[in-house]
Amino acid sequence: MKPKTIAVVGAAETTRMGRIPDMSVIGLHADAALNALADCGLKPSDIDGVATAGASPVDLAHYLGITPTYADGTSVGGCSFMLHVRHAAAAINEGLCNTVLITHGESGRSRVGAGRFGGSASSLAGQFEMPYGPSGPPTMFTIPVLRYMKTYGVTEEDLAMVAVVQREWAAKNPHAVYRAPLTMEEYLAAPLVADPLSRYDCVPVVAGAQAIIVARPDRAPKGRPGVRVRAHRASYNYDNQEGDGLQTGISTFAAALWQEAGVRPDDIDVASIYDDYPTMVLAQANDLGLIPGNDLARFCRVTIGEKRFPVNTWGGMLSAGQPGGHAGGLNGISEAVLQLQHRAGERQVKDARLAVTTGYGMTMYRYGGTAAAAILERVE
Amino acid sequence: MPPRMLPEPTPETRHFWDGCKAGELRLQRCTECDGGSYFPPRPFCPYCGSRKVEVYPASGKGVLWSYVINHRPRPDMGTEPYAIAVVKLAEGPKMMTNIVGCPQTPQALPLDMAVTVTFAKQNDDISLPFFEPAKG
Numbered sequence: 001m002k003p004k005t006i007a008v009v010g011a012a013e014t015t016r017m018g019r020i021p022d023m024s025v026i027g028l029h030a031d032a033a034l035n036a037l038a039d040c041g042l043k044p045s046d047i048d049g050v051a052t053a054g055a056s057p058v059d060l061a062h063y064l065g066i067t068p069t070y071a072d073g074t075s076v077g078g079c080s081f082m083l084h085v086r087h088a089a090a091a092i093n094e095g096l097c098n099t100v101l102i103t104h105g106e107s108g109r110s111r112v113g114a115g116r117f118g119g120s121a122s123s124l125a126g127q128f129e130m131p132y133g134p135s136g137p138p139t140m141f142t143i144p145v146l147r148y149m150k151t152y153g154v155t156e157e158d159l160a161m162v163a164v165v166q167r168e169w170a171a172k173n174p175h176a177v178y179r180a181p182l183t184m185e186e187y188l189a190a191p192l193v194a195d196p197l198s199r200y201d202c203v204p205v206v207a208g209a210q211a212i213i214v215a216r217p218d219r220a221p222k223g224r225p226g227v228r229v230r231a232h233r234a235s236y237n238y239d240n241q242e243g244d245g246l247q248t249g250i251s252t253f254a255a256a257l258w259q260e261a262g263v264r265p266d267d268i269d270v271a272s273i274y275d276d277y278p279t280m281v282l283a284q285a286n287d288l289g290l291i292p293g294n295d296l297a298r299f300c301r302v303t304i305g306e307k308r309f310p311v312n313t314w315g316g317m318l319s320a321g322q323p324g325g326h327a328g329g330l331n332g333i334s335e336a337v338l339q340l341q342h343r344a345g346e347r348q349v350k351d352a353r354l355a356v357t358t359g360y361g362m363t364m365y366r367y368g369g370t371a372a373a374a375i376l377e378r379v380e
Numbered sequence: 381m382p383p384r385m386l387p388e389p390t391p392e393t394r395h396f397w398d399g400c401k402a403g404e405l406r407l408q409r410c411t412e413c414d415g416g417s418y419f420p421p422r423p424f425c426p427y428c429g430s431r432k433v434e435v436y437p438a439s440g441k442g443v444l445w446s447y448v449i450n451h452r453p454r455p456d457m458g459t460e461p462y463a464i465a466v467v468k469l470a471e472g473p474k475m476m477t478n479i480v481g482c483p484q485t486p487q488a489l490p491l492d493m494a495v496t497v498t499f500a501k502q503n504d505d506i507s508l509p510f511f512e513p514a515k516g
Contacts, residue, residue, distance in 0.1 A: 120388070127387035127397075128420045129476050131508055132464050135454040143466055143476075147446035150491055195449035195461070195486065240426060242474075245446070 001232050003260055006089040008227045008376065009220040010040030010213035011334035014105070017175045017208035017321065026063050028105035028323075029055060032209035033064060040213055041221050042099065047213070049091060049100035051084035060103060070097035077361025078274055079234070080104075081330040082372035086232050088214040099219060104330040105209025106323035137276065138202050139194045144245030145279045146196060151246060154282070156196065158300035160187040162278035162311075163200045163318050165304050170315025172347035177206050177321040203276050203328075206321030210330040212337065217379065226379040227340045230354075231261035234372035241369070248280075248360055249371030250287035258289070261375035265289045268375075269352040270339045271309070272332030274360040275316040284358050285311070288373060310349045313339060329359040333374075340378040353378045382456045386506050393421045395435050400507040405497045407438045407471055419473035440497035442469040442511065449484055460484070467495055467511050481512035 012035035014020070014028050023031065029052065037043060049070035050057040057071040070091045074083050081104055088100035119125050134140045148154065164187060170176035182200060190198040220226040233256060235249030258264060265288060275281045282296050290309070291299045303309050314320050314335040322328040336355035338344045358373040389397040399406035407417045411434055415427025424431045447465035450457075463484050468474050480498065482488045494514035499507040 121386065122388040122390050124420050126385075127389065127393055130385045131387055132476050132478050133450055133454050133457040133462055134464050135450060135452060135457075139448055139450045139464055142448050143464065144446050145448070146491060192449070192451040192461075194464075195451060197448065 001086060001089040001229070002093055003231055003262075004228050005093055005216065006085075006214060006229045007217040007220055007379070008085075008212050008229070008333065008337050009099075009215050009217075010036045010042065010211075011337040012036040012039045012211055013175055013331070013334065014209045018177045018206050020107075020207040023107075023207070025105055025107045026055060026059065028107070028207065028209035029060050029103040029211070030063055032105060032211035033060075033101055033103050036101070036211035036213050040219075042213065047099050047101045049088060049097035051088060051100060051102045052104065053080035053084075054104075054106070064101075066101070068097065070100065076236070076370045078276060078329050079359035079361040079370035079372050081328075081333065082232075082357065082359035082374065083234055083370070085212075085214055085229065085333065085374065086234055086372065089229060089232065092214070092216060099213060099215040101211060101213055102330065103209060103211040104323060104328065106205075107207050138197060141280070142194055142197050142201075142277055145277070147244060148246055148279050148283070149196070151244075152282075152294065152296045154279075154296050154300065156188060157184065158297045159201070159278040159282075160184055161300040161305040162275070162281050163187055165307060166275070166312050166316040167319045168307075169310075169313045169347055170319030172345065173314045173320060175208075176315040176319050177204055178315070178319045182319075197277065200318070201277050203317045203322040206323055208321065208323045210323075210334050212330065212334055225341050227337045228377050228379050230263070230375040230377045231257050232372070232374040233257045233260070235370070237369050238371070246283065248283050248287050249369075250284055250358065250360075250373055253373070254288050257373055257375065263354060263375065268354050268356050269310075270313060270336065270349045270355045271311045272313075272336045272355065272357040273311055274329055274332060274358050275312055275318050276322070276360075278318070280360055281311065281316075284360055284371070284373075287371075288356060288358070290356075313344065313347050313349060329361070332357050332359070333376075336376050340376060381458065384456045384502065385454075386502055386508075389505075392423050396421045397506060399435075399437070400499050400509050401501075401505065403499055403507075405438045405440045405509055406435050407469070407473065408433050408435050417469075417471040417473055419469075419475055439470045441514070442467040442495055442497075444479065444489060444491055444493045444495055444511075445474055446491065447479070447489060449486070449489075463489055465489075465511070475509075478508075478510050479512065480510045
């Protein structure tokens with residue numbers, strides 16, 4: 001995308017997060033959308049582009065009474081919302097629309113056991129994966145974890161730091177579903193889900209939604225710092241599923257991302273890294289160049305463990321919850337926006353000016369087939 | 381217990397499932413480029429796009445690449461935890477499978493363990509390729 005041409009002008013969540021039995025999925029999308037519009041002083045009639053995954057963007061437009069000239073229904077797993085930002089930037093720069101609403105909402109019912117996971121019996125997954133008993137993302141996305149631990153010398157205690165420290169952040173987020181402290185002992189004693197992964201390695205599926213509004217920087221409300229997209233890159237099917245699952249597509253574009261942004265990894269103040277499982281945080285952080293010398297164990301114990309570098313400051317999906325179904329990822333962007341606008345309350349990272357956000361998704365044939373990352377900056 | 385989820389072969393994959401039924405693990409490779417063997421089956425080379433590919437019997441040997449032990453068994457898979465594994469075949473490609481003939485525990489399933497294919501008949505059409513620890 002053209003650097004610095006696009007801003008995230010508004011960001012919000014549903015009024016409630018967690019268990020919301022009295023709202024439908026479309027209602028959750030709309031609630032977050034109305035909150036995001038209020039956040040930046042816009043009305044539904046100001047929106048001329050709509051993007052969402054899972055739900056139809058046209059259904060959402062109808063529900064909100066919007067008549068857009070641009071719609072994006074890209075749905076490729078946990079990376080979709082990063083891609084909606086990317087596509088919105090291109091659409092705005094091409095003149096297709098001016099102000100794009102991006103929402104993500106789910107009623108949070110687990111897909112496990114729904115009988116739909118893995119597709120039909122004649123699909124590739126149906127023929128070459130499902131007969132062996134995977135029962136959802138925790139038993140598919142996670143197969144490389146043991147290999148990862150062996151290759152990089154990472155222990156369960158190292159991985160625990162990702163979950164334990166994100167819980168400390170979550171304690172400062174009133175919207176997080178899990179806020180009580182999580183000790184190393186509790187983490188290690190938790191019931192196994194897909195050995196070596198236990199309960200606290202897996203994202204809790206919740207009800208809720210997030211919404212952001214993407215437009216030219218001058219659309220941002222006056223009198224408050226703006227958040228500009230400094231660079232954005234994406235990759236699909238980067239190794240044709242023939243690698244080891246220890247790298248992500250971010251490895252293919254990290255150098256170009258930093259160059260486009262004109263900043264370096266150690267300039268970053270706060271990171272939102274897609275965290276469906278702790279090892280995925282490490283894989284993406286390593287691909288971004290945030291881990292000197294590939295020393296993943298030290299990154300866990302010292303960089304994250306001692307909070308020298310703030311990662312997933314809203315608690316991440318591991319503590320704040322993932323509105324399930326079509327994965328998450330929008331919560332990482334909205335947290336970065338709050339941090340850069342210095343509106344993150346108790347969990348505010350002091351003087352945050354630059355953020356990196358990522359998405360990583362699609363259990364296609366063992367591990368993530370899509371990846372994207374963006375550098376966001378505070379503009380006074 | 382509901383019946384196990386089984387594959388439904390397509391014309392492009394029929395040779396593979398016919399091979400399993402006959403006790404043979406069949407891979408494909410290109411006859412025009414050096415890309416090597418590939419999996420899952422398709423009627424063209426994923427490295428160069430050529431349609432000139434051949435089916436051949438693989439050695440059935442490999443190593444245990446990585447796995448999880450599913451402690452929340454899918455209803456059609458019984459009630460005991462089982463390993464969902466990826467095996468790296470001697471010919472290069474990786475494939476998902478189950479490891480049979482040994483306890484489903486981390487102690488019995490060290491990474492890089494040598495494994496050999498074995499076929500388990502499910503019905504008159506489908507035999508599933510599993511792997512067991514290599515003997516000797």
